[in-house]
Amino acid sequence: MKLFPTPSGDVAWRALRALVNERQVLSALESIHDDLGDVFQLPLPGFNAVMLVGPEANRLLLVEDRESFLWRAEQDPVTRLLRHGVLVEDGEMHDTLRHELNPALHRKMIEGYVEAMWRCTDQVADQWRDASHVDMLVEMRKIALLILTKTLFREDFTPKIKPLWQTILRTLQYISPGLWLLWRGVPRPGYRRALQQMDAYLYQLIAVRRAALGEPSDLLGGLIVSGMSDSLIRDQLLTMLIAGHDTSTALLAWATHLLSTHGEIQDALHAEVDDVLDSRVPTLADVNQLSYLDRVIKESLRLYPPIHLGSRIAAREVEFQGYTFPPGARVLYSIYLSHRHKAYWPDPQRFDPDRFTSQNSRQRLPYTYLPFGGGPRNCIGTAFAQVEAKIVLARILQTFELNSVGKHVRPRMGATLEPHPGVFVEMRRRHA
Ligand code: HEM
Numbered sequence: 496m497k498l499f500p501t502p503s504g505d506v507a508w509r510a511l512r513a514l515v516n517e518r519q520v521l522s523a524l525e526s527i528h529d530d531l532g533d534v535f536q537l538p539l540p541g542f543n544a545v546m547l548v549g550p551e552a553n554r555l556l557l558v559e560d561r562e563s564f565l566w567r568a569e570q571d572p573v574t575r576l577l578r579h580g581v582l583v584e585d586g587e588m589h590d591t592l593r594h595e596l597n598p599a600l601h602r603k604m605i606e607g608y609v610e611a612m613w614r615c616t617d618q619v620a621d622q623w624r625d626a627s628h629v630d631m632l633v634e635m636r637k638i639a640l641l642i643l644t645k646t647l648f649r650e651d652f653t654p655k656i657k658p659l660w661q662t663i664l665r666t667l668q669y670i671s672p673g674l675w676l677l678w679r680g681v682p683r684p685g686y687r688r689a690l691q692q693m694d695a696y697l698y699q700l701i702a703v704r705r706a707a708l709g710e711p712s713d714l715l716g717g718l719i720v721s722g723m724s725d726s727l728i729r730d731q732l733l734t735m736l737i738a739g740h741d742t743s744t745a746l747l748a749w750a751t752h753l754l755s756t757h758g759e760i761q762d763a764l765h766a767e768v769d770d771v772l773d774s775r776v777p778t779l780a781d782v783n784q785l786s787y788l789d790r791v792i793k794e795s796l797r798l799y800p801p802i803h804l805g806s807r808i809a810a811r812e813v814e815f816q817g818y819t820f821p822p823g824a825r826v827l828y829s830i831y832l833s834h835r836h837k838a839y840w841p842d843p844q845r846f847d848p849d850r851f852t853s854q855n856s857r858q859r860l861p862y863t864y865l866p867f868g869g870g871p872r873n874c875i876g877t878a879f880a881q882v883e884a885k886i887v888l889a890r891i892l893q894t895f896e897l898n899s900v901g902k903h904v905r906p907r908m909g910a911t912l913e914p915h916p917g918v919f920v921e922m923r924r925r926h927a
Pocket residue numbers: 581582583593600734735738739740742743746800801802805806865866867868869871872873874875876877879880
């Protein structure tokens with residue numbers, strides 16, 4: 496039996512320091528991967544996990560042997576928060592929930608969401624004065640929250656943004672990686688109150704809809720008609736709210752950061768948006784015409800995948816490339832490292848949307864690029880997120896030029912991989 500490679504000596508010490516000092520986690524993982532290859536054990540006392548990288552491992556975990564890996568880890572904060580949400584369930588329960596949630600996120604429903612997507616973008620963008628400096632991490636969160644609640648809950652979130660802002664950030668902080676990995680008893684100040692506020696909002700939403708149920712034409716209506724209890728509906732709504740807005744926030748914020756720092760790419764996008772849309776509002780048909788924007792979004796997701804890591808627990812003994820995972824072992828698959836794997840991506844640190852021309856994409860090995868995961872547990876919101884990103888960015892680019900104000904930005908592992916300390920840009924009106 497092969498032993499899992501573990502960083503030793505100097506590398507171990509450097510890696511441990513980097514992992515504790517959250518700033519350098521990703522670069523530490525990159526250098527461990529360079530040293531040890533596609534399978535390695537993390538050097539964290541109290542958190543025994545094996546990291547897998549690359550297409551073979553991704554295919555094993557997500558498709559070929561997926562029945563041997565469970566999602567749910569009872570003690571993890573994300574399970575405690577989402578309770579019986581589709582994201583943290585396994586087996587039959589997972590499949591039943593996914594079946595109930597699917598219709599509202601199906602490709603054919605997305606056309607009906609496009610208007611809400613550009614209207615919510617306008618609502619936030621109308622506040623940006625010419626030449627003002629804004630933090631795109633904050634602004635994109637507002638847009639993503641407004642869109643998600645408007646389309647899936649038929650709710651105008653505007654009056655809730657302020658009162659629930661800190662609540663949402665605290666909830667996200669609770670599920671972010673942190674000291675709880677090493678010490679389960681770590682206190683979480685403010686979390687209990689945040690959870691109460693979140694629950695009060697969601698249960699009130701459910702009660703109002705139960706009292707006034709018409710056609711189940713959105714996700715919330717569909718869940719009520721399915722006969723689920725309030726508690727189970729709350730778990731699905733919170734799952735959608737968290738998984739569906741924080742990821743899009745990160746993608747949109749990273750994309751604006753990359754555009755503000757790559758002027759020639761932004762110029763090309765302005766030209767495409769002007770050509771396809773001129774000044775009219777975008778439709779779903781337009782989305783398919785915006786091919787350069789599509790490549791920019793794909794490349795943003797490659798460099799900064801909002802979900803950069805997936806976690807599973809081996810349900811039984813699993814063999815992989817001569818290694819044995821015992822039942823109960825924690826196995827992680829790193830989307831971030833797969834997306835920067837030197838064997839599959841030339842010059843992997845460079846922002847180059849042309850990696851995603853149709854010819855280049857055709858030549859790529861499956862499971863080297865997986866921003867939305869893969870297999871039957873892939874992201875249920877993929878189509879939603881792809882259209883949303885295009886509509887929001889196209890709408891902003893119709894009106895604005897984004898200029899970097901030169902503040903250093905680095906990836907930070909929160910609930911998603913987000914730009915830290917934010918994305919500060921100068922918004923210039925193009926046709927002032
Ligand atoms: C850029 C945006 C998004 C990215 C990058 C993303 C990424 C992912 C990834 C990688 C997974 C699989 C995780 C794993 O293997 O453990 C996932 C699952 C999931 N995502 Fe997304 N997501 C995005 C947007 C959304 C949206 C908009 C929604 C809902 C409206 C959503 C809801 C979910 C749910 C519920 C799951 C769990 C699916 C299941 O277990 O069957 N996501 N997402």
